[in-house]
Amino acid sequence: MCNKLIRLRAVACVCFLLLAWQATASELPKGLLTLDGRDAPPLVLNNMDGDRWDLSEARGHWVFVHFWATWCGPCRKEMPTIEAIFQKFKPQELEIVLVNTAETEDTVFGFLASVAPDIMPLMDEDGLVTERWQPRGLPASFFVDPEGKLRYLALGGRPWDTPEYLDFIKQLIRQ
């Protein structure tokens, strides 16, 4: 009898752990990593119009910093979904910042004009800013919190315009 009860208790514990695991696993959308909240590296670049943009001046709201290149297949696939969230959220809620890695203006314009015409990308002309941020590859998207700390990293390209990711962003900006 006692052995049966012990087994029952063990099964209960396993089920509890499974439930807890399921709950924790479902908190963040697929492919998002929680970062340690260290300060975001410096990000000061000019956009295609030659206007300077500085991350340290973007406090008080979340910033989506996205590294990409036109030659990267997943980047091309993901870009329309970034345009979608650009249209959906105000810059004072979530500022979308595209950082093109080491390509020319002609190349970038040729691609973005048809896919994300409203977003003015920053040009990391020599690629060194991208390297300082150490993304895990291209594309890579960082969520920088209103205090300038790195909070989340998206692994590879993500469908940002789907409910799972939209809900996540809404939850962020509500904080």
Next chain:
Amino acid sequence: MTTLKRITPWYAWLWLAALIAVVPACADKSDDGVKTAAPEAAAPADPVQQPPSPRYEDDQVKARVVMRTHDQLTAFYLGREFNRAAIDRILETCFVTPLVHNKTVDVLWLELDEWQFSQGDKVIPRIKRDYWPDQWRDTGLTQAHQSTFGWTLMPEVRDLRLDEGVGGSVVIPMQTRPFTMTMKFHTGADKQGPVKTVVFEDLQCVTN
């Protein structure tokens, strides 16, 4: 600053409390019983797999190998406006482009130094990233192009998370005979899980 917290749902706690409440705490009286209830450690997987083609997939890992022809490499780098001399340096070597996807392992360690290229007993040394700066200096490749080139290479080390994939080129000296690529992956955040090995045989450097 509030962050998204990982919260165990209330119903899970309630369920556990209810079950513990109805089960008397007699497990302490029987160590054997508790041990019996513990899950057994999973047996390590077969360390060596032999895929019949340049694709491999099991329940943990998906891998594919693409061999780039000279035409493909030339088209890609010319399209990125690399100069001809730099492209010629690239074509002197053999680009192997694996794509690896971690399907179910919590952390799958990509560590290129754990991979081996071989022909029978002969080991083929990998051409590492430190080979390229001299080539680019000789050919006058700009910093922007060097950066682009760097992103097209496979990362040296990557803790591939669940459902994360990675692809990129691994470079070896040009080979005229078929060779074997043995990809060895440690698993687990602390690398203490079973080692996973995937072998691709009869790969060939292709020119055109």
